[in-house]
Amino acid sequence: MMTYDQLFEQIKKKKSFLCVGLDSDIAKIPSHLLEEEDPVFAFNKAIVDATAEVAIAYKPNIAFYECRGVEGWRSLEKTVAYIKENYPEIFTIADAKRGDIGNTSQMYAKAFLETLDFDAITVAPYMGEDSVTPFLQYEGKWVVLLALTSNKGAFDFQFFEQEGERLYERVLRKSQEWGNDRNMMYVVGATKADMLEGIRKIVPEHFLLVPGVGAQGGSLEEVAKYGMNNHCGLIVNSSRGIIFADKTENFARRAGEEARKLQADMERLLAGRGIVD
Amino acid sequence: MMTYDQLFEQIKKKKSFLCVGLDSDIAKIPSHLLEEEDPVFAFNKAIVDATAEVAIAYKPNIAFYECRGVEGWRSLEKTVAYIKENYPEIFTIADAKRGDIGNTSQMYAKAFLETLDFDAITVAPYMGEDSVTPFLQYEGKWVVLLALTSNKGAFDFQFFEQEGERLYERVLRKSQEWGNDRNMMYVVGATKADMLEGIRKIVPEHFLLVPGVGAQGGSLEEVAKYGMNNHCGLIVNSSRGIIFADKTENFARRAGEEARKLQADMERLLAGRGIVD
Numbered sequence: 001m002m003t004y005d006q007l008f009e010q011i012k013k014k015k016s017f018l019c020v021g022l023d024s025d026i027a028k029i030p031s032h033l034l035e036e037e038d039p040v041f042a043f044n045k046a047i048v049d050a051t052a053e054v055a056i057a058y059k060p061n062i063a064f065y066e067c068r069g070v071e072g073w074r075s076l077e078k079t080v081a082y083i084k085e086n087y088p089e090i091f092t093i094a095d096a097k098r099g100d101i102g103n104t105s106q107m108y109a110k111a112f113l114e115t116l117d118f119d120a121i122t123v124a125p126y127m128g129e130d131s132v133t134p135f136l137q138y139e140g141k142w143v144v145l146l147a148l149t150s151n152k153g154a155f156d157f158q159f160f161e162q163e164g165e166r167l168y169e170r171v172l173r174k175s176q177e178w179g180n181d182r183n184m185m186y187v188v189g190a191t192k193a194d195m196l197e198g199i200r201k202i203v204p205e206h207f208l209l210v211p212g213v214g215a216q217g218g219s220l221e222e223v224a225k226y227g228m229n230n231h232c233g234l235i236v237n238s239s240r241g242i243i244f245a246d247k248t249e250n251f252a253r254r255a256g257e258e259a260r261k262l263q264a265d266m267e268r269l270l271a272g273r274g275i276v277d
Numbered sequence: 278m279m280t281y282d283q284l285f286e287q288i289k290k291k292k293s294f295l296c297v298g299l300d301s302d303i304a305k306i307p308s309h310l311l312e313e314e315d316p317v318f319a320f321n322k323a324i325v326d327a328t329a330e331v332a333i334a335y336k337p338n339i340a341f342y343e344c345r346g347v348e349g350w351r352s353l354e355k356t357v358a359y360i361k362e363n364y365p366e367i368f369t370i371a372d373a374k375r376g377d378i379g380n381t382s383q384m385y386a387k388a389f390l391e392t393l394d395f396d397a398i399t400v401a402p403y404m405g406e407d408s409v410t411p412f413l414q415y416e417g418k419w420v421v422l423l424a425l426t427s428n429k430g431a432f433d434f435q436f437f438e439q440e441g442e443r444l445y446e447r448v449l450r451k452s453q454e455w456g457n458d459r460n461m462m463y464v465v466g467a468t469k470a471d472m473l474e475g476i477r478k479i480v481p482e483h484f485l486l487v488p489g490v491g492a493q494g495g496s497l498e499e500v501a502k503y504g505m506n507n508h509c510g511l512i513v514n515s516s517r518g519i520i521f522a523d524k525t526e527n528f529a530r531r532a533g534e535e536a537r538k539l540q541a542d543m544e545r546l547l548a549g550r551g552i553v554d
Binding site for chain 2: 023025061063064066067068069070073074077095097098099100101102104105107108110111115116124125126127128129130131132146149150151152153154155156157158160161162167170171174216
């Protein structure tokens, strides 16, 4: 479990709002790791150890584990347990994008917030209230609801507009009837940073989980300019740019370097806002 | 793999368009099965054997497996393998409601359509085109896209309306740019059967996967009245009403009886339409 205040304290302490995305595709990890008993866990462990100093959150994308069946699930279990045991102050997000009718969402909530004991899970809003609220029943845990995603397909439905209100804005407004800034965050893609200004009018205090910086082309400066609030309010994710920066035996060291580069930029932006010295 | 024509042939042969939902919650299966090595697989195997004569599809809801971690995943693997080996003519649907950015949806597609070898997977549309199309790259496999779901929360966003077009209608129209009636179906809840008439104007030939008959309160008559086309075009799911009809050692026999009752109703509706004698 992790409170809003604990998260903010960690941001101030590490001078960072970096989330490292553990999209640990077994086809892309350094080949020497394939000799390990659990190559993906060995990879994640090394990446975590190399970046924990500057990362405030880890976000395994569940697809990269699920595609390996039972073995992948085991790598995921070990990864979360390793983070929680060695870095209990770090926020863990299951990037699962789940959402189903109430009795089924309850089962997903159990899977990720209880069995695997993640602090948070990403949830898709299409099915509405009863698909989201079961995830909010866990004290100290978080729902990270998809609002405006970073991909091209976001334009297909998320900008659908009724009486001047776009669908993603409707998601932001409507979901505030179900949760609040202490148990709900929103996904807002860095590739649409200029829309953050409007989004902050609807959700001024909420944390936003921002993917799409780096490989997908989003700008950290823009994200901070339009999205940062007095409690930072941002968790910016980078996956490929960190974890696959190098594919040799130096992969962990290079991942650490890339993470520290981002942290240095983040420190400057936090200082500019007066959040850190 | 399963073609449109093979599915229709099976419907005519079995005089049924019944899908049995394997929402096999370990807390709800008969207690004597808990002594088995894999209680959920033992349950599914018995349910499948008792209903295969009248079921044209099985649909495990992935949440009920995922919540049990590695063990749950193993029960799921064994269940799909058992169906494919013993009843290869029956359509298998992973009720997973996945959807993520392109490179991630590719991984989910691999998990369900390749590793587990399901014939179809349910997909959530919120993230648009590149979140859906990776699932369409598998020859002979199907995407079942959420359109209008059976739950109460469906009213939160799916009825959002732009210039007279509702979001679920927009999903039906837009997604036809990505797939066709030979590789795409839609989820339309039985609890909103009166909207099927309008839906059929947009997707006259597509198969519709219809949950919500039974426990959720939808009517089979209404679904057939407004949703059936000349190739039937319907796969109606029942989960709890069949699989948990009885919780004693007679559970499988009772499941078979409940399935045959639904099949008898379906046969009458198919005959009324002239699809079977």
